[in-house]
Amino acid sequence: MMQWFAGGQRCLRVVSTLTALILFNALLGNFALADTGPDVAYRAFPLVGSRVAVWVAAQLHLLFAAFVLAVPLFALIIEFIGYKTGDKRYDKLAYEFVKLLSVSFSFTASFGAALTFLLIILYPKFTTYLMYVFKPTFAPYVILLFLEGIFLYSYYYGWGKFKPKTHLFLGLGLNLVGTSIMLIANAWLTFMTSPGGITESGELISTWAAVKNYTWMPINIHRIIANVCFGGSVAAAYAAFKFLQAKTDEERAHYDWMGYIGNFVAIIAFLPLPFAGYWLAKEIYAFNQTLGVTMMGGAFSWLFIIQAVMIGNLFLSANFYLWLGMGRVEGGEKYQRYVKYLVVVIVTCILIWATPRSLISTAKEMQLMGGAFHPMLGYLGVMSAKNTAVNILILSTFLSFLFYRRCGKEATVSWAKLGNLAQALIMATAACIVLFFGIYGYFVEAAVRIKFSVPQVLSVLTAMISVSAIDYFLFRGARTKPIRWGNMPIISQYTLFFLAVTFTWLMGLMGYVRSGLRLHWHVYGIMPDTSPDAFTPTLGFATQVVSVTVLIFFCFISFIFWLASLSGKQNFDGSTAEH
Amino acid sequence: MNLLMLLPVFVVIGVLYFLRVNLLVWALAWWLGCYFLITHLLKIPAPVSVVKIYMSFISLGIAAFVISDRGRWESFKKPLLRLANEKKFMPLLILLVLAGPSLAAFKVYHSMSQPIEAPSFGRTIHPAPPDEITFKGKQIDLVKSRNPFRELEVKDPEAFKQHVESGRKIYFQNCFYCHGDALNGKGMFVHGLNPLPTNFTDPGTIPMLQESFLFWRIAKGGPGLPEEGGPWMSAMPAWENFLEEDQIWDVILFLYDHTGRKPRAAEAEHG
Numbered sequence: 001m002m003q004w005f006a007g008g009q010r011c012l013r014v015v016s017t018l019t020a021l022i023l024f025n026a027l028l029g030n031f032a033l034a035d036t037g038p039d040v041a042y043r044a045f046p047l048v049g050s051r052v053a054v055w056v057a058a059q060l061h062l063l064f065a066a067f068v069l070a071v072p073l074f075a076l077i078i079e080f081i082g083y084k085t086g087d088k089r090y091d092k093l094a095y096e097f098v099k100l101l102s103v104s105f106s107f108t109a110s111f112g113a114a115l116t117f118l119l120i121i122l123y124p125k126f127t128t129y130l131m132y133v134f135k136p137t138f139a140p141y142v143i144l145l146f147l148e149g150i151f152l153y154s155y156y157y158g159w160g161k162f163k164p165k166t167h168l169f170l171g172l173g174l175n176l177v178g179t180s181i182m183l184i185a186n187a188w189l190t191f192m193t194s195p196g197g198i199t200e201s202g203e204l205i206s207t208w209a210a211v212k213n214y215t216w217m218p219i220n221i222h223r224i225i226a227n228v229c230f231g232g233s234v235a236a237a238y239a240a241f242k243f244l245q246a247k248t249d250e251e252r253a254h255y256d257w258m259g260y261i262g263n264f265v266a267i268i269a270f271l272p273l274p275f276a277g278y279w280l281a282k283e284i285y286a287f288n289q290t291l292g293v294t295m296m297g298g299a300f301s302w303l304f305i306i307q308a309v310m311i312g313n314l315f316l317s318a319n320f321y322l323w324l325g326m327g328r329v330e331g332g333e334k335y336q337r338y339v340k341y342l343v344v345v346i347v348t349c350i351l352i353w354a355t356p357r358s359l360i361s362t363a364k365e366m367q368l369m370g371g372a373f374h375p376m377l378g379y380l381g382v383m384s385a386k387n388t389a390v391n392i393l394i395l396s397t398f399l400s401f402l403f404y405r406r407c408g409k410e411a412t413v414s415w416a417k418l419g420n421l422a423q424a425l426i427m428a429t430a431a432c433i434v435l436f437f438g439i440y441g442y443f444v445e446a447a448v449r450i451k452f453s454v455p456q457v458l459s460v461l462t463a464m465i466s467v468s469a470i471d472y473f474l475f476r477g478a479r480t481k482p483i484r485w486g487n488m489p490i491i492s493q494y495t496l497f498f499l500a501v502t503f504t505w506l507m508g509l510m511g512y513v514r515s516g517l518r519l520h521w522h523v524y525g526i527m528p529d530t531s532p533d534a535f536t537p538t539l540g541f542a543t544q545v546v547s548v549t550v551l552i553f554f555c556f557i558s559f560i561f562w563l564a565s566l567s568g569k570q571n572f573d574g575s576t577a578e579h
Numbered sequence: 580m581n582l583l584m585l586l587p588v589f590v591v592i593g594v595l596y597f598l599r600v601n602l603l604v605w606a607l608a609w610w611l612g613c614y615f616l617i618t619h620l621l622k623i624p625a626p627v628s629v630v631k632i633y634m635s636f637i638s639l640g641i642a643a644f645v646i647s648d649r650g651r652w653e654s655f656k657k658p659l660l661r662l663a664n665e666k667k668f669m670p671l672l673i674l675l676v677l678a679g680p681s682l683a684a685f686k687v688y689h690s691m692s693q694p695i696e697a698p699s700f701g702r703t704i705h706p707a708p709p710d711e712i713t714f715k716g717k718q719i720d721l722v723k724s725r726n727p728f729r730e731l732e733v734k735d736p737e738a739f740k741q742h743v744e745s746g747r748k749i750y751f752q753n754c755f756y757c758h759g760d761a762l763n764g765k766g767m768f769v770h771g772l773n774p775l776p777t778n779f780t781d782p783g784t785i786p787m788l789q790e791s792f793l794f795w796r797i798a799k800g801g802p803g804l805p806e807e808g809g810p811w812m813s814a815m816p817a818w819e820n821f822l823e824e825d826q827i828w829d830v831i832l833f834l835y836d837h838t839g840r841k842p843r844a845a846e847a848e849h850g
Contacts, residue, residue, distance in 0.1 A: 289722060289789070294707035298805075309632065316639055323647035336648045347640035351633050357783060361626035363697045363773060368623050370764065372774065373781060376580065376621055377629060382783050446787050447844035491646060525710070 041125040042531040050122040051533035059549045061111035069178045070231025074265045076171035099564045126522045147177045187211040194287040202526045214287040218280035229269035236262030237500035240493035252486035295517045312350035322400045324492045329407035330481035352389035357381030388438025408481035419474040423467045430463035508546035584619045588612045602654040613637045708795045724791040746833025786840040
């Protein structure tokens with residue numbers, strides 16, 4: 001039986017090797033057939049086409065890059081907290097996060113190389129043009145990439161080997177270098193959407209102006225925040241994976257805590273993300289209203305409905321995880337009674353947030369409504385309603401977090417009642433400001449209405465900062481009950497998986513919108529795409545590509561999780577592993 | 580809105596509160612109550628697609644509420660476990676087991692027995708305008724163009740009124756057949772049109788747009804719509820074949836003046 005099994009395995013290996021060789025030959029053959037000389041503008045990629053090949057490679061590269069950039073950021077903060085408080089748990093946690101980095105860094109580089117080769121082979125003319133504009137940025141990019149490797153591996157392998165301050169310095173260097181790499185790469189891709197520093201015929205005037213184009217800084221900010229959000233959620237998914245594998249209560253407690261921290265990082269970063277996205281969209285409109293309308297009102301607007309549904313799910317899941325978390329704290333029941341009100345507010349806001357302006361309706365429904373807009377629901381589809389809903393959603397999520405933080409705590413300061421009252425007043429005032437501008441927005445013209453988002457956002461941010469500050473002093477020296485880490489239902493861990501997959505899927509979807517809104521241009525208004533792939537794919541096809549890419553990413557990340565989990569296992573000879 | 584529809588919901592909530600029913604009944608009542616309100620509260624019912632989105636989130640919200648606390652989850656499960664395990668509930672259990680497939684069969688029958696309708700398609704709200712268009716041989720930059728008569732509103736109100744009046748005449752000579760004499764998209768030809776003509780009185784239409792966008796839409800009509808986001812199936816003629824440039828700007832002035840709306844201002848220049 002065993003012999004038969006071993007023979008079968010050998011047979012399988014031979015067949016898979018042969019299949020790989022045939023595929024490799026087919027790919028090479030296809031490239032060679034499509035190549036018509038050194039001056040060719042495009043070459044075809046077999047089976048899926050050039051666009052999909054570059055799209056998938058770029059998306060995978062970006063997802064790993066986002067992870068590699070984000071994890072050091074919050075690992076450094078956690079390590080710093082451990083250093084300041086002297087609590088070894090934080091140090092262990094930071095190291096656990098960093099363990100995921102080394103393989104991820106290799107995958108990022110591999111997908112980066114694949115993307116570069118694909119661009120050079122499939123889109124040589126366009127790649128040459130980008131090289132012409134951004135030539136001076138390549139040397140610093142390569143140097144920074146080397147530095148990133150040096151910092152990353154010193155940071156990882158030097159854990160516990162260097163003095164704490166030296167190690168923190170390495171972490172800081174890793175973050176600064178990583179962010180600089182991202183800023184350079186962002187210049188290339190934002191130039192494609194909102195070119196600057198060139199003449200109308202594409203001649204270079206200034207590389208710096210090309211770098212500092214309209215959408216560069218909004219993308220930088222948006223990506224830094226989104227990366228942290230994404231990195232936190234993937235790290236939380238890793239903790240959930242380990243939680244489900246855990247055999248002892250101690251392990252469960254550790255990974256429950258790790259999952260909580262990862263999710264906390266993700267949610268904290270997620271709260272300001274809509275504002276950063278709003279700024280980016282505003283800059284796209286300011287650069288060119290055609291791009292803006294294509295994105296928000298035209299061919300891509302339906303993708304924003306999907307985005308709204310996904311974001312609604314994210315908010316609900318994030319709150320759900322916090323409510324579940326109340327169960328792990330003694331005395332958490334006290335705050336469970338508010339959950340029903342939070343559910344009502346959050347679901348109401350999500351319904352408004354996800355109501356499309358132009359509704360999908362049958363011919364009969366359309367006749368009844370008198371068009372694609374519903375006479376009542378249509379009011380929920382415009383910016384005033386959306387901004388109001390998302391701001392209240394953020395406030396409600398913050399309130400859930402506040403309740404969670406308070407579970408099992410009893411303030412001992414003399415001004416506790418006054419503090420609570422002040423917090424309630426601040427939250428209520430912020431909600432009233434948001435609602436006031438939301439309703440008033442219906443009575444003013446669009447140019448004025450757009451500006452209302454500023455006081456709405458500021459009131460929410462001010463409320464969150466001031467309430468957090470009061471809370472910090474209010475519960476300093478408070479009577480606390482123990483947190484029973486690990487005492488979480490299994491569904492909470494699947495919620496962490498859901499959050500990670502949804503964040504990743506959203507990144508893929510919105511990345512496609514940002515890139516795809518150029519339509520048939522490589523560099524918008526300057527260099528048209530004349531390849532057979534120049535058409536805009538259908539929304540269904542686009543979402544399928546995004547979904548498959550996310551699936552591939554999670555296959556790779558599962559492999560990384562598995563590799564990371566090997567370090568804690570015994571060696572094959574029975575000795576204990578070092579890490 | 581049919582506010583009277585709130586009454587039965589309040590009555591049921593009151594009765595359930597008085598009867599002190601368990602969480603399972605409350606959850607079902609909330610779900611059914613929300614469904615009833617979404618489908619009956621609005622005079623013009625919400626499209627099925629919207630009802631589906633709404634009910635999905637309401638279901639998730641109710642589930643999140645029930646599962647997020649052990650006590651609530653136990654209270655929710657308890658009657659279901661009793662139903663499944665206690666012999667006295669066997670007839671009810673059999674009934675419920677039979678009801679599931681029966682409901683599914685009824686749903687299939689119901690959806691198959693609907694009258695055949697023309698297929699619907701998700702029309703995008705605003706087609707993306709090009710940066711510039713050619714109007715009778717003249718290049719018009721849609722990003723930078725402004726209505727040349729708009730400034731008269733302040734500088735020379737009398738002249739402005741004349742342009743609005745000229746726009747009114749053009750509208751009633753050409754546009755009102757489809758867009759209606761009240762500018763609400765309910766002209767005499769409306770029953771033969773799909774998609775329906777734009778309702779200019781809707782605050783979500785012309786106040787959201789710059790005047791150059793309207794100029795493009797009027798000048799180029801259905802044939803000038805961009806390829807992406809199609810098929811548009813718009814019956815709007817290309818009015819550049821019938822009207823002069825000034826006439827189109829005049830009619831735009833009239834649309835805003837008559838509806839009491841202001842056009843969307845141009846974005847401030849990027850610093």
